Amino acid sequence: MRFGLFQSAQWPKGTSQQERLRNAIDQSILAEELGFDSVFMTEHHFSRHGIVPDSLTMLAFLAAKTERIRLGTAVSVLPLHDPVRLAESAALFDVLSNGRFEFGIGRGYQWGEFNGFARSLDERVERFDECIDVILRAWSTEKPFTHNGKFWQYRDANPQPQPLQKPHPPIWMATVSEDGFDLCVKNEWGVMLPQAVPLETVAKWVADYRDTFDRYGKPFDPNKLILARGLHVGDDDASARAEFSPSYNEFLELARRVARSPDGNVSPMPFGAEGLAETAVIGSPATCMAKLLLIRELGIEYVIFFSNMGGLTHSQVTESMKRFATDVMPRFSDK
DSSP, X not given: OEEEXXXXXXXXXXXXXXXXXXXXXXHHXXXXXXXXXXXXXXXXXXXXXXXXXXXXXXXXXXHHHOSSOEEEESOEEGGGSOHHHHHHHHHHHHHHXXXXXXXXXXXXXXXXHHHHTTOOGGGHHHHHHHHHHHHHHHHHOSSOEEEEOSSOEEEEEOOOSOOSSSSOXXXXXXXXXXXXXXXXXXXXXXXXXXXXXXXXXXXXXXXXXXXXXXXXXXXXXXXXXXXEEEEEEOSSHHHHHHHHHHHHHHHHHHHHHHHBOTTSOBOSOOOOSTTHHHHEEEESHHHHHHHHHHHHHTTOOEEEEEOOOTTSOHHHHHHHHHHHHHHTGGGGOOO
């Protein structure tokens, strides 16, 4: 199995923004030292839920501090971006990181973010589709192009530089929908499944994803599937849950609040805080290994862990990471 960090920086009341961002960087550097395969950086706007509005800036800083680890977005919310500017910035990052970029993309779900940019959630699918089309065109054409779309227009645009990875960096889409799975299989993108859902739900999504491969006459590829999961490793189950659960529940509740519109409607967001012990990898090393074996049985070989809860101290996060790398990760090594 492969393991990465699903990294974020929340901003709890009474804490320093600089300290929270620095902690996220230091944890990500530690991930390479401990043998993790990747760091995927979140993107959020306008709330304490996340203070990384530009994940590529964070990743560029990390690229200068690391050598091996893969560095990705999780996700770039395409409806909120100018596609040519994002294509240019992402390509530049791929070159500077020596081809370590993983391009995680999504349609977005937080009403507050779309409202802040004066954009409608109802347009998120159309904006996503147009944005990724322009990005892929920018990465594949050698000549200037003109685009007259519904949301963006360009005249004789010739974005540079081009990505180092060919034909482009690996693309991962955050989705659980039938049309999202269809896009990913058709275009050979990977799928990113969300955290904080029971394994029964994950199993259904994996089955639907496999069915999509069947419809296209393609073999299922476990290397095209990532599952996000909360992680906290402790001496025993009780202490790990006591330490982690309050912060994780607070994080998920904040996610629900920022997703909700003033009229009370909740944006598309499949995760919840119910049954936390069953929806996250929390507990002793033995318990965490058992949970990962259940995940592996579903055909999932790549898990990225959300460990940096706003309510946890930096040392609590890093100690859990070290414990995982020492006592759990070797059990799943292919070496």
